[in-house]
Amino acid sequence: MAHAHAHAVKRRTGIMDWLTTVDHKKIGIMYLLAGGFFFLIGGLEAILIRLQLMYPQSEVVSAQFYNELITMHGTTMIFLAAMPIIFGFMNAIIPLQIGARDVAYPFVNALGFWTFFFGGLLLNISFIAGTVPDAGWTMYAPLSGTTYTEHHGTDYYVIGLQISGIGTLIGGINFLVTIINMRAPGMTFMRMPMFTWASFITSALILFAFPALTVGLAALMFDRIFSGNFFNPSAGGNVVLWEHIFWIFGHPEVYILILPAFGIISEVVSTFSRKRLFGYSSMVFATVLIGFLGFMVWAHHMFTTGLGAIANALFSIATMLIAVPTGIKIFNWLFTMWGGSIRFTVANMFAVGFVPTFVMGGVTGVMLAVAPADYQYHDTYFVVAHFHYVIVGGLVMGIFAGMHYWWPKMFGRMLSEKLGIWTFWMFYIGFHLTFFVQHFLGLLGMPRRIWQYLDGMGLNNLNFISTIGALMMGVGTIMFLINVVITMRKPKNLSNDPWEDGRTLEWTIPSPAPEYNFAQTPLVRGYDAWWHEKMEGNTKMTPVEPIGPIHMPSPSILPFFMAVGLFIAGFGFMYSKPADWGTTGLIIGAAGLLITFGCMALRSWFDDHGFHIEEEEILKDQGVKA
């Protein structure tokens, strides 16, 4: 601290700044932008699906294109929209909530973003190449194998997800280490804000779930590109193995998605009820338990595969157990609101709206967990309704709550509350209109993933209503975008704590936070650290250090090139069969890997000394803000 090294301060501007940044706040914004972009693509696909199903036997899109739409909608929404947006919040908020100046590995953080982005790009380039994944987002073998999918669709899926999966995995490790090692003095585990806790458990789930997907994708890739036999029954392969591997990853994945939303809801409900989160310790316990049980239930996706009564019974019971910690959470949110002085800001409307919606998704989840009954529901629109209730009604509502809640902290401007209320009602009503009726479509026997249904089967009205709802959700999303554009024109003039009821550390620093987050590392003296100080009559946190030069990591272009290398390699290997580019493909693939590993070696060889932000600059920042 005492001495400042005179390393040249390289501070880039414009596009180079964004390509080379290792600042978690900027990376968070890039995650939101890229995730939002893919969310719009996935949403457009959803609208097309619903337009096709609006009337019986319609031909708005062809059957082949419909298969591509459902596959890409699911894949895009889960891997390229929902998870990156969550990662955006984790990046933007976690270091601020634990009183850290940065994440544990800023460079790896940037690498994680770029690999996700180029993986997603590769996946979506399939639309331009004209060979789009079309075997469903679950890519079940043998449908996804070379026998039934001769074109490159599956390859785009396998390699695109493999590349973006690397980004997710290293991102997860980064947050685990950040939370374990980088907490401010006094920020014990049981004083951590609920969003940080939820993200911590989510990161652990990522760490232990994603490697299974890595192997599954690699196996499918070996089958397709190098003529392997993992899922090829004619050479002894086993197609059920794919289902197991996919769902051993896939079920934890749904908790990876929902736990951070639980965290956001906890923050928002507590802040706008002006009350400490009810049952904080039980909330932590419930989150850990959900994370643990999440690994024990994968075969409930496979009840009709024929695993036998014993396996089905065990997985059935394990699945129902998850309702217990989830119920704990629901009641904790209700009791937090109970007796609080509630403010219905847009963020809180989404949070309050989340609670009954998620309960409905949870109840249908328990219904589906009943293995014998599942034989009736399996692969019908009942399942579609269920998982959209938990993912859209749960996660997306949580995302919208988080957007409105943390937008001021991330951008220094407040989203319009007036427009936000319209967004909420449009989206909320549209959501229930779309998916509530799908329960009944499923019970009436409409299979999921079906391209057309016949007239006169009693499916017409419900499908029509569902499509209207989907369009309303689309309008709601557009309203949000308009809100963003309008807000970007407002001046940046917010205080540290624009909601005035902030409880956690992110509300003690300027909005948006300066590059170094905390001019002085704060001392945490209790749960809800900032609220604790407010209650003691303090107007700021007690610092644990004097103001001094702050060491920062240097920006770097290497993460960008490492991801580009993987992107090139993916392309090369995908087209390396003799029928395509043959050896040229292999050479391109090898060249791509060489770029990636070469950049890795460069990173290892040249030490990053970083640079210091000097005292004068920090004081100047404070002078401007004060």
Add this chain to the structure above:
Amino acid sequence: MSSHSHVEGQLPHEPERATLEGRNKITGFWLFLGGETVLFGTLFAAYLTLRGQIMDGPAPNELFDFALVAVATALLLTSSLTSVFSMQAMHRHDVKGLIGWLLVTLVLGAAFLGVEIYEFNHYAHMGHTFSASAFSTSFYTLVGFHGAHVAFGLFWVILLLLQLKQRGLNTTTAPKVYLFSLYWHFIDVVWVFIFTVVYLMGKVG
């Protein structure tokens, strides 16, 4: 965040843990190895599912040659031991010893990889090719993933040796070498499981 918290010119006993960066790296690498465990666990599960599906290819007990596997095992286990010696040298601040033992580790690891390449080549000539059966695909994937890890480790240690040669032992190089030793032990443990599940069970089971 400063990487210069030690007294100038004096290395602490455990230089790998002297800085926050170093400690972060060690925590993160242990977590990474947790993820790697799941990766290899899944590969083992796939192999165990498919190992009976030999189709027209040679069966495991005709294929595997214990003498060859014993040599490979001895090489890799010994290289794990020498990487321990290198860590002990590092904690004594004995840069020469550190470099020397890492060199021995490198040579042993390369010899292991050589034996494995010979072995794969030998099997392929017996008709046990990647595409022969589900057994062969899962065998080459599991053992090949391990081999790829060994190969990556070799390139890694070469890069670290060059850095040690040029810059000596300091609080930046120490965590890197320490991580390599963790990685090398992990690879060794995976091999113990491969030896048991693939070769022993293939010969006897």
